[in-house]
Amino acid sequence: MSAVPSTALEIAAAVRSGQLSALEVLNDHLARIDARDGEINAFNLVMADEARAAAVAVDAQVAAGEDPGSLAGVPLALKDNLCTRGIPTTCSSRILEGWRPPYDATVVQRVNAAGAVSIGKTNLDEFAMGSSTENSAFGPTRNPRDTGRVPGGSSGGSAAAVAAGFAPISLGSDTGGSIRQPAALCGVVGVKPTYGMVSRYGLIAFASSLDQIGPFSTTVADSALLLEAIAGHDSRDSTSIDAPAPSLLESLGQGVDGLRIGLVTELMGEGIAPDVAARVRQAADALAAAGAQIGEVSVPAAAYGLSAYYLIAPAEASSNLARYDGVRYGMRVDAPTTAEMNAATRTAGFGDEVKRRIMLGTYALSAGYYDAYYGKALKVRTLIMRDFEKAYADFDLLLTATSPTTAFKFGDKTADPLSMYLNDICTIPTNLAGHPAMSVPFGGGSDGMPVGVQLLAPALGESTMFRAAAVLEAVAPALDEVWS
Amino acid sequence: MTLTHEPIEGEHFIVVSDTTGESWEIVVGLEVHCELATVTKLFCGCPNMFGDEPNTNVCPVCLGLPGSLPVLNHNVVELAMRLGRALHCSVEPSIFARKNYFYPDMPKDYQVTQFDRPINADGWLDLPDGTRVGIERAHIEEDTGKNTHAGGSGRIHGADYSLVDYNRAGVPLVEIVGRPHIRHPEQAKTYIDELRAILLTTGASDAKMEEGSLRVDANVSVRRVGDTALGTRCEVKNLNSLRSLGRAIEYEARRQVDLLETGERIKQETRHWDEGAGRTRAGRSKEEAEDYRYFQEPDLVPLAPSAEWIAAIDAAMPPLPAARRDALASSAGVAVTESCVVIAVQRDLDQLALATIAAGGDGKRVLTHVEHNLSGDGAADLNPATFAQLVSLELGGQLTATQAKTVLAEMVTSGRAPDVIAAELGFEAMDSSELEGIVDGLIAESPEEWADFCTGDDKKRAKLQGFFTGKIMKATKGQADGKAVAALLEARRTATS
Numbered sequence: 001m002s003a004v005p006s007t008a009l010e011i012a013a014a015v016r017s018g019q020l021s022a023l024e025v026l027n028d029h030l031a032r033i034d035a036r037d038g039e040i041n042a043f044n045l046v047m048a049d050e051a052r053a054a055a056v057a058v059d060a061q062v063a064a065g066e067d068p069g070s071l072a073g074v075p076l077a078l079k080d081n082l083c084t085r086g087i088p089t090t091c092s093s094r095i096l097e098g099w100r101p102p103y104d105a106t107v108v109q110r111v112n113a114a115g116a117v118s119i120g121k122t123n124l125d126e127f128a129m130g131s132s133t134e135n136s137a138f139g140p141t142r143n144p145r146d147t148g149r150v151p152g153g154s155s156g157g158s159a160a161a162v163a164a165g166f167a168p169i170s171l172g173s174d175t176g177g178s179i180r181q182p183a184a185l186c187g188v189v190g191v192k193p194t195y196g197m198v199s200r201y202g203l204i205a206f207a208s209s210l211d212q213i214g215p216f217s218t219t220v221a222d223s224a225l226l227l228e229a230i231a232g233h234d235s236r237d238s239t240s241i242d243a244p245a246p247s248l249l250e251s252l253g254q255g256v257d258g259l260r261i262g263l264v265t266e267l268m269g270e271g272i273a274p275d276v277a278a279r280v281r282q283a284a285d286a287l288a289a290a291g292a293q294i295g296e297v298s299v300p301a302a303a304y305g306l307s308a309y310y311l312i313a314p315a316e317a318s319s320n321l322a323r324y325d326g327v328r329y330g331m332r333v334d335a336p337t338t339a340e341m342n343a344a345t346r347t348a349g350f351g352d353e354v355k356r357r358i359m360l361g362t363y364a365l366s367a368g369y370y371d372a373y374y375g376k377a378l379k380v381r382t383l384i385m386r387d388f389e390k391a392y393a394d395f396d397l398l399l400t401a402t403s404p405t406t407a408f409k410f411g412d413k414t415a416d417p418l419s420m421y422l423n424d425i426c427t428i429p430t431n432l433a434g435h436p437a438m439s440v441p442f443g444g445g446s447d448g449m450p451v452g453v454q455l456l457a458p459a460l461g462e463s464t465m466f467r468a469a470a471v472l473e474a475v476a477p478a479l480d481e482v483w484s
Numbered sequence: 485m486t487l488t489h490e491p492i493e494g495e496h497f498i499v500v501s502d503t504t505g506e507s508w509e510i511v512v513g514l515e516v517h518c519e520l521a522t523v524t525k526l527f528c529g530c531p532n533m534f535g536d537e538p539n540t541n542v543c544p545v546c547l548g549l550p551g552s553l554p555v556l557n558h559n560v561v562e563l564a565m566r567l568g569r570a571l572h573c574s575v576e577p578s579i580f581a582r583k584n585y586f587y588p589d590m591p592k593d594y595q596v597t598q599f600d601r602p603i604n605a606d607g608w609l610d611l612p613d614g615t616r617v618g619i620e621r622a623h624i625e626e627d628t629g630k631n632t633h634a635g636g637s638g639r640i641h642g643a644d645y646s647l648v649d650y651n652r653a654g655v656p657l658v659e660i661v662g663r664p665h666i667r668h669p670e671q672a673k674t675y676i677d678e679l680r681a682i683l684l685t686t687g688a689s690d691a692k693m694e695e696g697s698l699r700v701d702a703n704v705s706v707r708r709v710g711d712t713a714l715g716t717r718c719e720v721k722n723l724n725s726l727r728s729l730g731r732a733i734e735y736e737a738r739r740q741v742d743l744l745e746t747g748e749r750i751k752q753e754t755r756h757w758d759e760g761a762g763r764t765r766a767g768r769s770k771e772e773a774e775d776y777r778y779f780q781e782p783d784l785v786p787l788a789p790s791a792e793w794i795a796a797i798d799a800a801m802p803p804l805p806a807a808r809r810d811a812l813a814s815s816a817g818v819a820v821t822e823s824c825v826v827i828a829v830q831r832d833l834d835q836l837a838l839a840t841i842a843a844g845g846d847g848k849r850v851l852t853h854v855e856h857n858l859s860g861d862g863a864a865d866l867n868p869a870t871f872a873q874l875v876s877l878e879l880g881g882q883l884t885a886t887q888a889k890t891v892l893a894e895m896v897t898s899g900r901a902p903d904v905i906a907a908e909l910g911f912e913a914m915d916s917s918e919l920e921g922i923v924d925g926l927i928a929e930s931p932e933e934w935a936d937f938c939t940g941d942d943k944k945r946a947k948l949q950g951f952f953t954g955k956i957m958k959a960t961k962g963q964a965d966g967k968a969v970a971a972l973l974e975a976r977r978t979a980t981s
Contacts, residue, residue, distance in 0.1 A: 081551075082551075083550065083551040089550070091550075096550065099550075101544075101549065101550070101551065102544060103549075103551075200553060201551070201552070201553050202551040202552075205550075205551070205783075207782075208782035208783050236553060236555060237553050237555075238553065238555050238556065238784050238785055239782075239783065239784075239785060315779060316779075316782055318584075318777075319582050319584050319594050319777070319779070322586065322592065322593035322594055323550070323591065323593050325586060325588075325593055327588045327648070328547065328591065329549070338588055338646070339586070342586055365584075365777035365779055366775050366777060367775045370777075374779065
């Protein structure tokens with residue numbers, strides 16, 4: 001419908017060379033949002049005015065002979081748990097409605113500095129707690145491939161925005177799979193970097209020891225481009241790795257010849273839908289055909305990942321979310337005493353899933369229960385790290401499904417939280433280990449919905465991971481291609 | 485009840501019950517919070533300033549805004565380690581923890597502190613009286629903001645509204661947890677004095693109790709003398725001065741003894757000292773206390789100061805009060821527990837005293853002057869050689885004690901030599917026959933008083949001794965030596981009777 005290219009790399013090249021104006025690119029994307037976001041609901045807020053000003057500034061830089069940066073004029077959607085100065089940041093929660101952060105998240109500063117045009121704030125499961133975006137206080141996001149189905153979550157808005165063409169790239173956050181699972185369900189690329197590679201400063205915390213910001217895109221190369229722009233040490237985040245951003249784009253063409261890639265036994269059998277498992281095997285075959293050595297590897301503790309995660313993440317969340325007490329910002333429901341005001345505010349402001357996890361986490365940390373729950377979960381976490389370490393002694397990368405199924409229909413799992421939690425069974429172990437992983441679209445399921453396969457790497461193994469991702473992308477079957 | 489100040493069997497102080505005559509021992513452990521004297525706060529770049537306009541020294545981090553993250557201030561670690569090493573603690577690899585509870589003055593509704601792995605562990609502090617008080621730990625934590633309750637009753641319950649000032653939120657604190665080795669209210673005050681001196685010496689804190697940069701909570705229990713098990717303790721808070729600390733411990737000990745002697749048990753609880761009423765009042769009961777759900781702070785990494793860093797701190801450690809007292813006592817030839825030694829160090833006059841002794845001044849005499857006659861400004865600038873000269877004049881009998889005091893005061897003001905000042909003031913040793921003449925004349929002037937002095941009881945005689953000494957001093961313009969006057973009066977009295 002327009003001459004605007006579809007990838008960030010192409011857009012940035014065209015804008016930097018003056019072939020295309022950033023404003024033209026932006027208007028094209030705003031038109032797409034106008035046309036379809038009423039149906040999809042990917043955005044909590046479209047920042048049309050701010051985006052136009054940013055696009056005009058990029059064009060002025062180009063006109064002045066300056067280079068706006070690697071993301072020049074590229075529209076970019078931000079998950080609405082990333083702080084944006086002066087612009088409402090809600091976490092899709094009533095409790096933060098109307099709050100405007102006085103500062104930008106580090107990643108927001110970095111994409112702006114690279115010339116990107118932030119186009120809006122995307123919907124999510126409230127406080128990033130969920131796997132379908134159905135837990136948003138502002139209504140669910142719909143899957144652009146089939147609007148009767150969920151886009152996944154919690155970064156469903158960011159995944160859907162890219163899948164619908166509202167923006168070629170977006171940022172999400174991944175605590176237990178919240179980037180990779182919606183990427184898989186929407187048929188786009190999604191990356192969870194090594195813990196500490198991307199600054200968390202300005203990411204509204206869900207579970208601090210697990211949260212990591214990462215990119216969505218339609219191509220592997222665009223995720224590499226965006227990750228290069230946001231990665232690297234930040235003195236404002238004490239858990240930030242003291243190393244420069246990795247060079248990923250240059251490794252994309254290096255292939256997988258000689259790489260040892262393991263299929264994780266525990267994540268291939270029970271609980272994984274046969275059509276999804278078949279695509280994973282097909283992906284393994286494709287990697288083998290490209291020269292990789294494929295084997296099977298056991299990560300025994302991964303089977304306990306889900307249990308450990310649903311103690312550790314809620315425990316941290318119960319503490320991280322304590323500050324929403326009605327005293328300083330956001331919603332306040334008045335009551336005669338401070339304690340009653342706190343309770344009334346939190347009762348009115350938080351949705352059911354957030355309350356469920358706060359209660360779970362509070363219980364897990366309580367005196368008398370700590371050792372049996374939180375303490376034990378930490379031990380499982382250590383075991384998972386050890387098992388991964390053993391696996392990576394023999395393999396460079398691991399391969400699994402991203403999500404056990406393709407996108408499910410609205411309401412399918414809301415009545416049973418446990419079935420919803422099981423969505424993250426393949427993605428959670430990575431977060432517990434602090435390792436990188438990414439989801440790459442690889443054909444469709446028996447329902448014709450996208451399947452994502454997941455590549456896992458040891459800490460700081462991003463460049464190897466991206467090499468394999470590029471190979472899979474090149475040979476991925478079309479959505480409707482019949483699988484053998 | 486009687487509170488004895490004398491140690492029993494060398495170390496125990498006791499409370500003797502008026503009603504039963506039983507002896508009880510007070511056991512006190514102090515928890516001290518002190519604000520570290522850094523330029524900026526614990527986890528952000530905001531100024532660490534007392535007394536500014538409310539909510540001006542704040543930022544997203546110390547306000548705990550969503551998405552903000554803490555970054556540990558290196559200087560806090562430096563000062564905390566200096567204090568820890570001064571308290572003979574070992575510096576351990578440590579981790580930060582979150583202490584979770586809801587309170588409006590706490591921006592994140594959790595406090596970042598250190599729980600099971602504190603930076604400083606297992607040290608001690610030696611008191612001037614020779615007692616060694618164990619230090620369990622001295623850990624880093626963040627301070628809270630400050631609530632002001634306004635309207636209505638002005639107290640937290642019944643106020644119309646409350647205001648919160650977050651300037652203090654995130655100010656670095658060290659909490660020093662002392663072991664229950666203190667046995668007396670006075671000893672508790674001495675402990676705080678000594679700790680304050682260490683905080684000042686190491687530059688860790690300005691340690692001002694009145695500004696709240698040093699805050700003391702006292703864990704008080706009692707037990708029968710001879711018992712070895714600790715009694716149930718109460719934690720007494722709201723102690724805003726050393727005076728409050730002493731009074732509160734004494735009150736609390738008496739309260740607990742009264743309860744135990746009437747067969748009741750002590751409830752472990754937090755109690756608040758009411759300075760006006762002179763009593764403690766029950767606060768939150770520990771048995772129904774909140775569960776703080778401590779867990780490792782995931783936004784910070786473990787802290788493991790290098791051996792080099794610790795060694796550098798040790799190497800740069802200034803002389804500490806206990807060591808200074810030891811040096812001074814041995815040079816002066818007096819016991820280290822003497823008050824003159826303690827006070828000389830407290831007033832930072834130990835260097836002057838040491839130099840004066842080195843210049844030939846008599847140790848005891850020098851320290852007596854330091855203790856009684858050198859409390860004002862300028863004392864530290866005294867010339868040790870002339871100070872020593874003054875002490876020699878005094879010991880040689882050329883100056884009386886009273887005259888020496890006057891001359892010393894003048895030396896501090898003018899810096900001139902003692903012999904010059906003495907001559908100017910007309911201070912000359914009085915001839916003994918001259919003194920005898922004056923004394924005999926005064927006796928003749930007051931025959932009735934003299935008769936009473938010679939025959940009266942001790943009380944009467946002491947009173948009249950003062951009467952005659954006063955007259956003699958007046959007549960001699962203070963030049964008479966007190967000892968010589970006393971001896972002469974006694975000789976005349978013996979001769980009369």
